[in-house]
Amino acid sequence: MLPSHGREASSILVSRSELMTEEKQPISEQEARKEAWLKRLASFIVIANGKTWAGDGAEVSPRRPGYKRLQWPYPEDKMTDKDKKDYESWEDWRLEDEYTGYFKGPGATTVYFKNRPVWVMSYGGPGLTKGYEAGVERTYEFLRAALRQVTSELPFRGPRIYVDGNKRYEFEIEGDLENSSWKERTMEDDVQTFAQTGQSDIVVGKDSNRQPVYPWDL
Numbered sequence: 001m002l003p004s005h006g007r008e009a010s011s012i013l014v015s016r017s018e019l020m021t022e023e024k025q026p027i028s029e030q031e032a033r034k035e036a037w038l039k040r041l042a043s044f045i046v047i048a049n050g051k052t053w054a055g056d057g058a059e060v061s062p063r064r065p066g067y068k069r070l071q072w073p074y075p076e077d078k079m080t081d082k083d084k085k086d087y088e089s090w091e092d093w094r095l096e097d098e099y100t101g102y103f104k105g106p107g108a109t110t111v112y113f114k115n116r117p118v119w120v121m122s123y124g125g126p127g128l129t130k131g132y133e134a135g136v137e138r139t140y141e142f143l144r145a146a147l148r149q150v151t152s153e154l155p156f157r158g159p160r161i162y163v164d165g166n167k168r169y170e171f172e173i174e175g176d177l178e179n180s181s182w183k184e185r186t187m188e189d190d191v192q193t194f195a196q197t198g199q200s201d202i203v204v205g206k207d208s209n210r211q212p213v214y215p216w217d218l
Contacts, residue, residue, distance in 0.1 A: 030217075037216035038177050041119060042152040045111065047086065048072035048095035049155075054147035062098065067107075071096045103128040103136065116205070118215035119177070121156065123198035132193050139193045142167045143186055156200065157184050178202050 027035070051057050052070040058078055062069040072095045073079060073087045092114050099107025104127030111119040128136055146158035146169035154160070155177070162169040166189050173182040178201070185195040205213040 034214070034216045039152070041111065041113075041215075042155040042177060044090060044093045045095065045119075045155040046150050046152050047090070048093075048111075049150055050148055051083075051086075052095065052097050054144050054150075056144065064098070064100075067098050067100045069096060069098045099123075101127070103133060113215055114218050116203075116215075116218060118203050118218070119200065120203060121198055121200035123196055125183070125197040126195040129191075129193050129195070135188075135193070139186055139188070142188075143169065143194060146186070156180065156182055157198075175200075 049055075051072040051074075057070050057072070058074065060069050060071055060075060073090075074083060079087070094112040094115075095109065096112070097107065097109045099105045104124075106122075106124030108120060108122045110117050128139065132139065142164065143158075145164065146162040149159045149162050150157065151159070154171075154173070156171070156173060158169050158171050160171050168187045168190075169184070170187070171182065171184045173180055175181060179199075180201075181197070181199045183195070183197045186193050202215055204215075207213050
């Protein structure tokens, strides 16, 4: 019979062995499809964000009075040859961003896949700091510059930190592409000039049998 410490050591070895076995097991076909789809989603968000508000993209007709709407791809008559090349291989994807207001502009970004909404990010919050209205264009231009630094590893707004001279952008997030909440702010000379919060989620629909339909299965 093993002494107690021997049994503990044996138990640890068994647990580690089981863990190694689990780690070596290939992921399921559905998990692989999900992972590949989420990577594709992240890459598309990065491209589309650079073509819409962050890239000072042209507005299109809004669906609701008092709102502004941007989208990628642009309407056919506004697509340049470069735009068409950038959109190659993304024909199943579309991003639309609708917001209202200016100094404080709540809104939502929706990604469509095969003409179905699959990912939504809503945003709002304090907006421009009171007393900084005269410098709003400067603040928003810096915010756009920060958002253009976005990567597919963090494809929501901007990077965690972006600094340009006396201006600083900060981004914090909890969660991932499937479900997240975040907050961002810009600062100038260590004074907050803009702040916003938001959340994002994938959309899970249902089939005729009321079973979940995940976007990576479309």
